[in-house]
Amino acid sequence: MATTTISSSLITPSARALHHRRSCCRCPSRLSIGAAAPLAFTAARARRRQLAVARVVASSSVLEAPEEVAARKLYVGNIPRTVTNEELTAMFAEHGTVERAEVMYDKYTGRSRRFGFVTMSTAEEANAAIESLNDTEVGSRKIKVNVTESFLPNIDRTAPEPEPVFVDSQYKVYVGNLAKSVTTEMLKNFFSEKGEVLSATVSRIPGTSKSKGYGFVTFSSEEEVEAAVSTFNNAELEGQPIRVNKA
Structure with missing residues (x-):
């Protein structure tokens, strides 16, 4: 049987290119690029993590302590059932910036529970609202306004709060x-x-x-x-x- 030998000089340029592409996985330059890519990705991810930590540190410097937040949050009691969040906001907006105002509703009946909470932007504004609005009449009802006691350190919240001393009478x-x-x-x-x-x-x-x-x-x-x-x-x-x- 005759054997046909193909001379390397007969391989066309396009054939050589195809041969090179098929064996590119053994190309030293391609290997070096592939090894560098994960390193670059890791470095970028580290930079992003450092930026995120910096943002958290920066934001934590302006966070308020719980007692400072409690000093701005007011309890508003004995309000008429018709008072809405918007009306509650307007009532307190005359004494400062209202960050939040919320009337509490019964989850079963959907009716107002006749009290709510208002958070002012500063403790000074909260005190001004107390002085101006506590014991004033809203819809023929005398409302109660005072600072909440949501921040009570070192107190077991599961224990019942002590009741005021009851003064008995024949009436x-x-x-x-x-x-x-x-x-x-x-x-x-x-x-x-x-x-x-x-x-x-x-x-x-x-x-x-x-x-x-x-x-x-x-x-x-x-x-x-x-x-x-x-x-x-x-x-x-x-x-x-x-x-x-x-x-």
Whole structure:
């Protein structure tokens, strides 16, 4: 059988180029480029990480301590149910820059719980709002404005808060069917509209902060007791009709 030998001189330039491309994986120049690419990528990623850390450090320098935030956040209680977030904002905007205003709503009924929170831009503005708005009337209701106590260091938040000392009296009413969210302060403020409230208390399960659903309010006269019963029996407190009668 005859053997055909092809001389290298007969390989065309295009054939040589094809041969070179097929064997490019063994090309020293290509190997050096491939090895440098991961190094460049790693260096770029390191630079991005350094920039991110720098941004975090820069931003952390302007973060406020929790107690400073609490000094700007106000509790607004006993507001009419019709007050909206926008109206609450407008009410406090006269005394500074309002960063946030929020009326709290019952998650089941969707009705206002008659209180909310307002965050001012500075503690000075918050104090000015308290001085101007606390105990003023909004929609025939006397509102309460004070600084929140959201920052309480070294306190076990799972433990029940101590109740104010209850001052008993012969002029006393029983208040039943209280919503679980009603506090002693809320109960006292609610009945203050019809007389001088000496004291109030919401009964709680011993050792816990859970309400038993009833409480007592004491007054300085029999007339105030009569007025409280006739006015507030079946009235709504925290979205729930309450029962009021002489204790």
